[in-house]
Amino acid sequence: MILMEPRNQTSASEFNLLGLAEKPGQETLLFTLFFCMYVITTVGNLLIILAISSDSQLHTPMYFFLANLSLVDFCLATDTVPKMLVSIQTGSKSISYPACLTQMYFFHFFGIMDSVLIAVMAYDRFVAICHPLHYTTIMSPRVCGLLVGIPWTFSCFISVTHILLMARLAFCGSNEVPHYFCDLTPLLRLSCTDTTVNKIFVLIVAGMVIATPFLCILASYVRIIVAVMKIPSGNSRKKAFSTCSSHLSVVALFYGTTIGVYLCPSSVRTAVKEKASAVMYTAVTPMLNPFIYSLRNRDLKGALRKIVNRKVSSLS
Incomplete structure (x- = not known):
């Protein structure tokens, strides 16, 4: 029996993140692209939070959940993109073992929050459309607080x-x-040690925080579609569907990539596919969410316009 050397039995002190660039010449393009995406993500999501917090008309459950989603999207992008930008700029790809675990912790923390919040927003739309007369009673401030507070604890x-x-x-x-x-x-x-427990836990968590919320979203929208189709007025049906279109776009973006990474068999996954999917849910989706919600929402556009007008007035 061949024994490993003692030095090989210890954990690595650091890792080298190889990044996205296949060739050295691609790094400048990637830096420019991801820097612009991160700036747009930061400005867009923080503006959403500012608009919702500053406009009393937007102090409703739907916008409360949207503000939390914007915060989570900003934090998720901040956990991954700046480190990559620094690595490209400095040429250093190394990350210490504790820093790697810290980044992994926050990535999963905010990723789980993203998944659960999207499901919570689907439930909010279900109550608003299927039980409009009881909406304020069901979606009380206490319930909204629990729907956000419990996922924060669960994610941790x-x-x-x-x-x-x-x-x-x-x-x-x-x-x-x-x-x-x-x-x-x-x-x-x-890893050179047995990772069976880790892999089993990954599948269990993926089922709880990806598959289960996704199935709940599908069930909510089946009920929503049935309820909307019973509305006699065509304009009312169109208005009801329009309130859900933005959320459905976010669902497609987020779950379309995360399911491919964490629920598909490892035999059909490749490093290239995993990196492409990761770019989608750590950089692209957080950048697009503010546009998806603000461009289709008259109230939110009005609140953002007020902020811009106040800023212009103060400068002039």
Whole structure:
């Protein structure tokens, strides 16, 4: 029986994030692209939060959930994109083991929150359309607080568990991660110890925070479609569907990529596909969400216009 050297039994002190660039010449283009995307993400989501908090007409459950989603999207992008930009700018791809676990914790924390909040917003639309007379009673401030507060606690617990399971692993071989941030799947491939428990927990969590919310969203929209089709007025049906179109766009963007990464069999996944999907839900979706919601929402556009007008007036 061949024994490994003692030095190979310890965890790596750092990892090298290989990033997205396949060739050195691509790094300048990637830096420019992701820097612009991050600036748009930051400005767009913070403007959404500012508009909702400053306009009393938007102090409703739907906009309360939207403000929380914007905060989570901003934090999710901030956890991954700036590190990649710094790595490109400095040429240093290394990340320490504690920093890697920290990034992984916040990535899963905000990713879980994103998934659950999207489902909560679907439930909000279901109550508004299917039970309009009881909407204010069902979606009371206390209920809204619980629908947001419980996922924050749940996300924290799940993310801590991921990190504790990851911390027990040893990394004996290569420390090169074929990704631009620390995620579970590529790191598990580098471990030289048994990762069965980690993989089982990943599947369980994926079922709870991706598959279950997605099925709840589908069930909500089936009920919504049935209720809307019973409305006699064509204009009323169109208005009801328009209130859901923005949310459906976000559902398609988010779940279309996360399901492919965390629920598809590993035999059909590749590093390129995983990175492409990760770009979608860590950079593209947080950037597009403010546009999806604001361009289709008259009240939100009005609140944003007031902020811009006040700013212009103060400057002039």
